Amino acid sequence: MLREQSVVENGFFGEFGGSYIPEALQKVLAELADAFDTYKDDPEFQEDFRFYLREYVGRENPLTFAKNLTEKQGGAKIYLKREDLNHTGAHKINNVIGQILLAKRMGATRIIAETGAGQHGVATATACAMFDIPCTIYMGKLDTERQALNVFRMELLGAKVVAVESGQGRLKDAVDSALNDLVENYDHTFYLLGSAVGPHPYPTIVKHFQAVISEESKRQVLEKEGKLPAAVVACVGGGSNAIGAFAHYIDEPEVRLVGAEPAEAPTMTEGVSAVIHGFKCLTLLDENGEPQPTYSIAAGLDYPGVGPEHSHLKTIGRAEYVTVSGEEALDAFQELSKTEGIIPALESSHAVAEAMKLAKTLSKDDVIIVNLSGRGDKDVNQVFEKLNK
Ligand SMILES: *Cc1c(COP(=O)(O)O)cnc(C)c1O
Numbered sequence: 101m102l103r104e105q106s107v108v109e110n111g112f113f114g115e116f117g118g119s120y121i122p123e124a125l126q127k128v129l130a131e132l133a134d135a136f137d138t139y140k141d142d143p144e145f146q147e148d149f150r151f152y153l154r155e156y157v158g159r160e161n162p163l164t165f166a167k168n169l170t171e172k173q174g175g176a177k178i179y180l181k182r183e184d185l186n187h188t189g190a191h192k193i194n195n196v197i198g199q200i201l202l203a204k205r206m207g208a209t210r211i212i213a214e215t216g217a218g219q220h221g222v223a224t225a226t227a228c229a230m231f232d233i234p235c236t237i238y239m240g241k242l243d244t245e246r247q248a249l250n251v252f253r254m255e256l257l258g259a260k261v262v263a264v265e266s267g268q269g270r271l272k273d274a275v276d277s278a279l280n281d282l283v284e285n286y287d288h289t290f291y292l293l294g295s296a297v298g299p300h301p302y303p304t305i306v307k308h309f310q311a312v313i314s315e316e317s318k319r320q321v322l323e324k325e326g327k328l329p330a331a332v333v334a335c336v337g338g339g340s341n342a343i344g345a346f347a348h349y350i351d352e353p354e355v356r357l358v359g360a361e362p363a364e365a366p367t368m369t370e371g372v373s374a375v376i377h378g379f380k381c382l383t384l385l386d387e388n389g390e391p392q393p394t395y396s397i398a399a400g401l402d403y404p405g406v407g408p409e410h411s412h413l414k415t416i417g418r419a420e421y422v423t424v425s426g427e428e429a430l431d432a433f434q435e436l437s438k439t440e441g442i443i444p445a446l447e448s449s450h451a452v453a454e455a456m457k458l459a460k461t462l463s464k465d466d467v468i469i470v471n472l473s474g475r476g477d478k479d480v481n482q483v484f485e486k487l488n489k
Pocket of ligand 1 (some may be wrong): 176190191192219285294295296335336337339340341342400401445447448472474475
């Protein structure tokens with residue numbers, strides 16, 4: 101069992117982050133941090149990463165001007181960064197490719213991952229199939245029942261899916277099982293974590309691989325508009341698409357960074373600082389000091405904590421975080437579909453909803469970039485049922 105706690109010095113974003121995990125795991129993650137430091141600047145590694153992003157993921161993806169939506173809203177020009185056009189339909193694959201390449205460099209012959217709604221599990225299973233590397237996906241039992249189709253998808257792709265019965269049978273329990281597996285099998289197993297959360301060095305690794313989003317969008321917006329955007333808007337679950345969309349603008353103080361979180365899981369706007377899942381972040385706790393169960397219409401945003409760097413960016417005032425209700429997200433889902441012919445993921449719809457509000461407060465000369473983190477095909481059934489009630 102992972103009981104005794106210890107803390108390392110590095111990997112902090114202000115007071116947030118760190119690594120509050122048992123000794124056995126501490127050693128494994130220190131090795132991971134070393135390997136990442138070695139390879140991230142290695143030209144051959146970078147070349148490999150670029151190759152798969154281009155040839156497999158389909159990057160670079162466009163920065164699309166949402167002309168109809170902009171005209172209808174009035175105010176700032178809204179551009180969409182099209183992560184929805186990536187292979188597997190979302191941003192998660194960027195990080196998966198990067199971490200698998202790192203795993204291979206470290207000599208791992210087996211990948212494990214956690215998944216909640218199944219999206220990270222599917223992205224991991226997809227890339228593991230292509231790299232011909234066996235993978236085991238841990239998923240809470242309750243989640244496997246609610247997302248049976250994603251379980252089938254992962255199995256179709258050749259992954260082994262383990263339904264975790266301990267605890268509440270949800271994401272946290274899947275993470276615990278994956279960490280236990282890692283402690284037992286770290287000599288040949290790599291734990292591929294899916295968001296900008298978890299103990300050091302994961303938040304740093306995930307940001308590094310997702311930063312390709314803003315690396316591209318910055319070049320694209322300068323080409324199209326000749327200036328930086330007034331704001332970049334992204335939805336925030338664990339925070340990986342948002343930190344990737346913000347990364348290359350953090351040092352450009354005139355660019356507002358806006359994170360949209362579900363009003364039903366207001367981690368950033370109402371959370372307190374606490375350690376959950378091995379790192380310190382803003383989080384929602386219940387009266388017993390345990391992570392509070394949350395519910396968002398967008399399964400990918402349904403997480404009681406948030407990445408440490410977001411917690412820090414909020415605390416120092418560099419980024420703003422706002423809440424968007426499930427109703428507003430549903431409206432934005434339909435609005436973008438009708439005006440632009442683009443069906444956004446329900447997660448991304450939170451960012452679209454916020455951008456629609458924000459555009460009206462800015463001038464026609466301003467530009468807003470919305471990170472369209474994923475496509476909404478996966479959500480059409482759910483929206484159908486909701487609208488026909
Ligand atoms: C998983 C997911 C999210 C939320 O995760 P982050 O780590 O906060 O980016 C957002 N959008 C889509 C489409 C997702 O699949």
